[in-house]
Amino acid sequence: MLRTILKYGVIAGLVVGGFELVTFTAFSGMPPLKYGMLIGYTTMLIALSAVFVGIKRHRDVDRGGVIGFWPAFGVGLGVSFIAGILYVVAWEALQAMTHMDFATSYSNAIIASEKAKGASAEALAKLTADMEVFKVQYANPMFRLPMTFAEIFPVGMLVSLVSAGLLRNSRFLPARRG
Structure with missing residues (x-):
């Protein structure tokens, strides 16, 4: 089980980290706010499809084609955890390589968005003032690292719940017998 978790967690982490690097390189920094979240969460869902594949592989190969909800959910959470750790590492590496000041870029984009909406x-x-506080907080790794992890892990939990719910039924995509 641990081998499956590590294998599919690393696959998911490399996919999401790779997309992250490509996205920020393609936009020469932070993508526009209206596209950034869509790109980010779509990428996470694509990468976290490894959760489904990992649970299915564990069910079909390691458990003889049968798995309960909780063991399946545990595998999914493990894969999501590893993917989340790699997502954080990729984000930190991206910031170090590009010398990007995400907090300032993000703050400026939020303020500009509100100005465009006609805020008083x-x-x-x-x-x-709130964005200045955010910049100070974001400079602290004890704030930034868990915050970055919290971007992907809830998505992984949701994918794990759905995958475990589907794959606990041994008739759903049954293992092929060769």
Whole structure:
């Protein structure tokens, strides 16, 4: 089981980290806000399809074609955890390689978005103060690392729940017998 978790977790982590690197390189920094979240979460779902494949492989090869919900969910969480760790490592490496100041870019984009919506001067002043606090917090790795992990892990939990629910039924995509 541990081997399956590590194998598929690394696959998912490399996929999401690779997409992350390509995305930020293609946009020469942070992608526009309206596309960034769509690109990011779509990439996570593609990468986390390894959760489904890992659970299925564990069910079909290691467990004789039968797995309960909780063991399947555990495998999914393990794969998601490894993928999350690699996602954080990729993010930190990307920031170090590109010398990108994500917090400033993000803050400026949020403020510009609110200005474009016609926010009042008072609301913009409060938002600017909040963004300054965010920049200070984001500079601290004890804030940034768990925050980055929390971007992908809930998606992994959801994929794990759905995958475990489907794959606990041995008739769902049964193992091929050769």
